Amino acid sequence: MTVLGLSRFQFAMTTVFHFFFVPLSIGLAFTVAVMETLYVVKRKYIYKRMAQFWGKIFLLSFAVGVVTGIIQEFQFGMNWSNYSRFMGDIFGAPLAIEALLAFFMESTFIGVWMFTWNRFKPGVHVVFIWLTWLGSTVSAIWILAANSFMQNPVGYGINKKTGHAEMTNFAAVIGNPQLWREFPHVATGALMLGGMVVVGMSAFGFMHKNADRAFFTRSIRVGAIIALIGSILVIITGDLQTLEIIKDQPMKFAATEGIYEDLKSPAPWMVVGLINEGAHKSAGLEIPGMLSLLAFHKLYGGTIQGMNTLNQQFLGERGKIIKNGIAHPEISDYYVPTNVLFWSFRFMAAVGFAVLILAICTLWFTRKSKNTLADSRWKLWVLGVCTYLPFIGTTGGWLITELGRYPWIVYGLQTIADAVSPTATVPSLLFTNIVYFLLFCLMGGVMIFYSRRVLHQGPEPDPEGATQPATEGSHVGAHAANRKVALA
């Protein structure tokens, strides 16, 4: 256990956990906003009940997302102070703008949205949830702007006196091509995830005794449509992002495909395979010519460089990565954690297609002329378990993005080893890692427990008829059954 190892573990753990709730919140905010918009447009009371019911899950997710997000904001200074010193001039700006532009918007309007169902006309109230969604989506742009710089540094210069990176062109930093490939992929991935979670949870909802079938049928269909659109878009945007990564980070691309030796076009695509990281060899089931199609969208797009070539090339260009007298034998070459990248990519891609298929199936089995889903236990179980599926995909995506820049924290400019806080100690890091881990287990567990409870309690009963009653006492997120607190 080293300071570096523990700091990396902490960063991985906190970001992965945080990123369960980011796409969930963005995706559910969108889904809820769509439901409430349907209520405004169609004037059917069921849509309001849907927005309020799924809004409860959204609020739970948002709460956990907010508190795990605070850790991220401070972590760069706490664990990675040399990174902050080196990069702060560029990295701090998007973070500050994220807070000003996005965090205020989402946190203010979510507070307004939660407590003002009876205060505003539906047409006005729906604006608040859209603004919340907009805020969380805009926040993704800015944090990804910061992340894109770590992947593909642009618009900067190195100050000779201090040795620190300085911003020279703000437009270039936001115009980073990496950002505009990354953001659509993340944003559409969030929609896919949000839709799929509604589909999966609705499936569980059907299984409950006395389930409100009309309610869950409508919910599952809205969820499935969003998941369907999201999964198609996420596959397209992912493909576009790959085209960029081959150019900017060839090592990352080679690792996701497990390519050690150069491949001449038309290159075969290894669907699954075994990778020996020590011997730098890989072998598996291949589809001829497929990789060239994936990478260049044509059979004869050019040679795809393997990791061995790239490693030699980097060693020639930059030499070994031992700096500041810190010996890091484990990163004396430029290989990335290939097994993790290879399998993360496969899981991610598989999830994208699986959600696509599940969404189509859901829509088919709930079609108006022959709605059979609710009576088919095994189908409901499959969909229910698949609530968790998209999380594997989004986590895989982040592992590829972040481990793929190894050993760099800022690609080509600073290594991860050089970025840690010099004052950090193993005992303090061990302590914080353990506490964070326990807190995350607790929050994750409670989150799932309460989500299930919301599901079991079911939606607010539909007051007779489909029209809205004069006074109605439900308040999303306010209080569970029979609390005395009234709202003014």
Next chain:
Amino acid sequence: MTEFLAKPLIDGNNFLQLLWFFVIALVFAIFLFLDGIDFGVGMATRVLAHNGDERALYMRAVGPHWDGNEVWLITGGGAMFASFPLWYASLFSGYYLLLFIVLVGLILRGVSFEFAAHAVTDRERNVWQWANFAGSVIAPFGLGMMLTSVIQGVPMDAQGNVHAGFFDVVNWLSIVGGVAVVFFSFLHGLHFLSLKLDEKTSERMLNTSKKVYWIAYPALVVFVILAFIFTDFYQRRTKSTLLITVVILAATICGHLSAYKKRGGFAFISSGVTLAGIIAFIFNGLFPNVMIATDPSKSLAVSAASSSQYTLEIMTIVLCCLLPIVLIYFIWSYFIQRKRLLTDNTPEAIKAALAQ
């Protein structure tokens, strides 16, 4: 224009560096003014509430706002990262464990609102209400300790790394500082509740406030004496520090009198000014440094910690464009939810009027 922006004005700092030092101080002052409410209300749930329903009512009073209030801290951290990266790096890595404890407090506080709303039994809800209380005490105490430890000077090396020992962080002044922030947050929360709850409960809040306020005077005297011994604020920045001390004292007296006169609004503003005054005291004393080292030659100056001129210019433009918009909808969100909450004590006539 460019010439003016690059010209050193005070202690070798140019206009933008001064501006951003002020902005950071302002954002932290606003944060404490606003989140102090939530901390204080969290404390009141254990000190004043009789039962779980009352606790839920108190928490409901800040329910729509606490998240937005906390964003001021996030903004402060982000703005510090953007405009003074070396300060951000030194301060946050140097106060690693203390900041970690603050974060744990904020995490507990943050999830408690939502989780408590989903609890079914009183016992279960009580767990999250305890989490809210614990977080509401831990976070301001830790922040107060950090800020009052920083001003005493800590061992730093040439790279700006802080090597703070246990007693650099935990000592008389920092403990008093932590307690002071907790104490004034508590009063602030009471005053806020007195504006949000029914008249009977409001009266109770102010009655408690006027009694507890007496502790403020000896506490302030102790704080000033300790600050006089452990920091050089009164020697180095005599006039401004004295002025802020007077403002803090005046705000305290004003708040106390308002509590006596049952003027919740004035009391609320006063306790908020006291909290903001503590931030002003600290940032004013730090200047022209952002971090004070025990060896003065290693102190981190504002100008040395700041970002490049270009980044500061960009951030200034962004701030000028966004802050007014943020303030408009932020204030609006308070304005539309300014009414008192309905409780069991609310007269039936008012309830009936609202139901229509």
